[in-house]
Amino acid sequence: MSKHRHTAMKGAGYGKIAVSGLLVTSVGLLAAAGVYAGLSATATGAESVTSGSLNLTLTGDGTSSGFSNFTPKMAPGDTDNVYVNLNNTGTLASAAGMTLGVVGTPSNALTNGSVAGEGLTLTATQCSVAWTVSTGVCSGTTTSILPTTQVSALSTATALSNVPSLAAATGQLAHVQFSLGLVATETSTNGVAPGSTIQNLTTSLGFTFTEQQRAGVATNQ
Amino acid sequence: MLYRAHRNAGRTAALAAVLLCGVALVPPLAGAAGLGGKSVGNESVTSATGGVTASVTTMTFTTNTDQTSTVTNNGTVALVAESYSVTVSNPTGGNPTFKVFQCAVAWSATKCSGGAGTQVGATLAKNSTTTITSTTAMAVSGLLYLQVEPASVTASTVVTISTKIAAPTQLRAAVKTNQ
Numbered sequence: 001m002s003k004h005r006h007t008a009m010k011g012a013g014y015g016k017i018a019v020s021g022l023l024v025t026s027v028g029l030l031a032a033a034g035v036y037a038g039l040s041a042t043a044t045g046a047e048s049v050t051s052g053s054l055n056l057t058l059t060g061d062g063t064s065s066g067f068s069n070f071t072p073k074m075a076p077g078d079t080d081n082v083y084v085n086l087n088n089t090g091t092l093a094s095a096a097g098m099t100l101g102v103v104g105t106p107s108n109a110l111t112n113g114s115v116a117g118e119g120l121t122l123t124a125t126q127c128s129v130a131w132t133v134s135t136g137v138c139s140g141t142t143t144s145i146l147p148t149t150q151v152s153a154l155s156t157a158t159a160l161s162n163v164p165s166l167a168a169a170t171g172q173l174a175h176v177q178f179s180l181g182l183v184a185t186e187t188s189t190n191g192v193a194p195g196s197t198i199q200n201l202t203t204s205l206g207f208t209f210t211e212q213q214r215a216g217v218a219t220n221q
Numbered sequence: 222m223l224y225r226a227h228r229n230a231g232r233t234a235a236l237a238a239v240l241l242c243g244v245a246l247v248p249p250l251a252g253a254a255g256l257g258g259k260s261v262g263n264e265s266v267t268s269a270t271g272g273v274t275a276s277v278t279t280m281t282f283t284t285n286t287d288q289t290s291t292v293t294n295n296g297t298v299a300l301v302a303e304s305y306s307v308t309v310s311n312p313t314g315g316n317p318t319f320k321v322f323q324c325a326v327a328w329s330a331t332k333c334s335g336g337a338g339t340q341v342g343a344t345l346a347k348n349s350t351t352t353i354t355s356t357t358a359m360a361v362s363g364l365l366y367l368q369v370e371p372a373s374v375t376a377s378t379v380v381t382i383s384t385k386i387a388a389p390t391q392l393r394a395a396v397k398t399n400q
Contacts, residue, residue: 056258064400067262073269073297076388077395082264094258110268120266136399180266187387188272191295199388200297202267213256 054213055090061175062130067207070180076198080180083131086209087173094211099157100124100146101210104203110182111203113152115196118186120151120205123179124160130175138177145176150183157210178207269298271392273359273384275305275367280380282317282371287331290367290382294359299393303365304354305341306383311348315375319345321382323355324366331368338368347378352385358393 060066064083074080088094102122104111110120128140145160184198193199277290294300309319321341324333333339342353359365369380389395 052256054256054258056260058260058262067264068400069265070267070398070400072396072398073267075269075271075298075392075395077392079395079397080264080266081397081399083399084262086260088258090258092256110266133399136397178264180264182266182268184388186271187385188270188296189385190278190383191272191274193270193272198268200268200270202265204263204265207262207264209260211258213258216255 052092052213053090054092054094054211055088056094056209056211057085057087057089058207058209059085059087061085061177062133064131064133067178067205074180074182076182076184078182081136082178082180083133084176084178085173086176088170088211091170093169093214095214098160098209098211100154100160101157101208102151102154103206103208104151105206106203108201108203109196109198110201111151111155111205113150115184115198118184118198119182120203121148121181121183122146122151122154123148123181125177125179126162127175127177131177136177138175148179148181151180151205157208180205269296269392271296271298271300271386271388273300273303273365273386275382275384278382280369280382282319282369282374282378282380283376285371285374287328287368287370289328290369291327292359292365292367292384294361294363294365296386297361299361299363300359300386300391301393302354302356302391303359304352304385304387304391305367306350306352306385307342307345308350308381308383309345309347310379310381312374312376312378315347315373317347317374317376317378318372319380320370320372321345321353322368322370323357324368325357327366328368331370333366333368341367345380 058066061083066084067082070080109115109118113119124146126143126145127138129138131138143162145162149158182198186194186197186199188194188199273292273294273296275290275292277288280288280290282288292303305321307321322333322338323341324338326334341355342351345351355365357365367382371378
C-alpha cells in the first residue's frame with residue numbers, strides 16, 4: 001500500500017517537470033520567432049477635403065428694414081408690404097425649392113383660423129431687381145412665389161413657387177415683397193365686437209425659410 | 222450571488238429594451254439627408270377695433286319733447302359711416318312718429334348751430350325696428366350728436382337705439398404701407 005503511494009507521488013513529480021519543460025520551450029520558441037519576423041512595406045497618400053456650407057440669410061431689401069413691426073392698427077383691407085432679401089451666402093448651391101412656415105405668437109384668430117374666413121393673409125412676389133420700397137414698385141420683372149394665402153394655412157412649411165431662380169446658386173440674391181393683409185367681415189354692436197373676432201389682437205409672425213443643399217455629386221479623379 | 226446576477230441581467234435587458242424602443246420611436250432628423258439652410262424673420266401686427274357707443278340708448282317719450290344722445294367712436298380706426306338700429310315700441314294709444322337728426326356739435330335748445338341738423342334715415346313709425354345709416358366720417362374718439370324728435374305722442378313710447386359698425390364697409394379706406 002505504501003509502495004504504491006510512493007510510486008504515485010513519484011509519477012506526479014515527473015509530470016510537473018514535464019509541464020515546466022514544455023512551458024520553457026514554448027517561451028523560447030516564441031522569442032525566437034519575434035526576433036526573426038518577416039519584412040513589411042508601407043505606402044502612404046494624402047487627400048485633402050473641405051466641406052461646403054449652406055447659408056441662407058434674410059435682410060431688408062433696398063431701404064426696407066425687413067421684417068420688424070407694423071405699427072398702425074391694421075383694419076380689414078389694409079396691407080403691410082415688407083421687402084426682404086433672401087441670400088444664399090454659403091459655398092454650396094441649394095436644391096430647387098424652398099419652404100416657408102409662418103407661426104404666430106401668440107396664436108389667436110389672426111393666425112389660427114378660428115374665425116372662419118377671417119384673419120391675416122400673406123402674398124409673396126419676387127422682383128428681378130431691388131424693390132422701390134417707398135412706392136412698392138418693381139422696375140424689373142415680378143414673379144409670384146406665393147399666391148394670397150391665409151396665414152393659418154402656413155403653420156406647416158409650405159413650398160414656394162418658382163423658387164429655382166430664387167436663391168439656388170451660391171451668392172444669389174432674391175428680392176421679395178411680402179404683403180400681409182387682414183380679411184374680416186364683422187359687425188360691432190354698441191361698441192362691442194362679436195364674440196368671435198379678429199379685432200384688437202396682436203401677434204408676432206415668425207417667418208421661417210428653409211432650403212436644402214443641392215444633390216450630392218460623385219467625382220472621379 | 223446567482224440570484225443577484227440574474228436580477229442585474231434582467232435589469233440590463235429591460236434598460237436595453239427601453240433604449241431601443243426610444244431610438245425606434247425618435248423620428249429621423251430632418252437634416253439627416255444633407256445640409257439645410259434656414260433663415261427666420263419676425264413681423265408683429267395688431268388689428269384695429271371698430272365700434273361706436275351712444276351715451277343714451279333708451280328714450281321714453283310721453284310728450285313731443287326732443288331727446289339727445291352723443292355717439293362716440295371708441296374704436297381704433299376712423300369711420301366713414303355709422304348705422305343705428307332704432308326700435309320704436311307699440312304704445313297703448315296714438316300713432317307717434319319719430320325722426321333722428323344728427324349734428325357735428327352739441328345740440329343747443331333743440332338746434333344744431335341754429336339749424337335743424339341733418340336727418341338720418343326716414344321717419345320711424347311705432348312698433349317697428351329700422352336700421353338707419355349716417356355717412357358722416359368719424360375720427361377715432363370723434364363725437365356725433367343725435368337728436369330724436371317725436372311727433373303725435375299721446376302715450377308712453379320707448380325708442381331704443383343700438384349702434385352698429387360693419388367692417389370693412391364702414392371703416393376708413395384701406396391703407397397700404399410699404400416698409
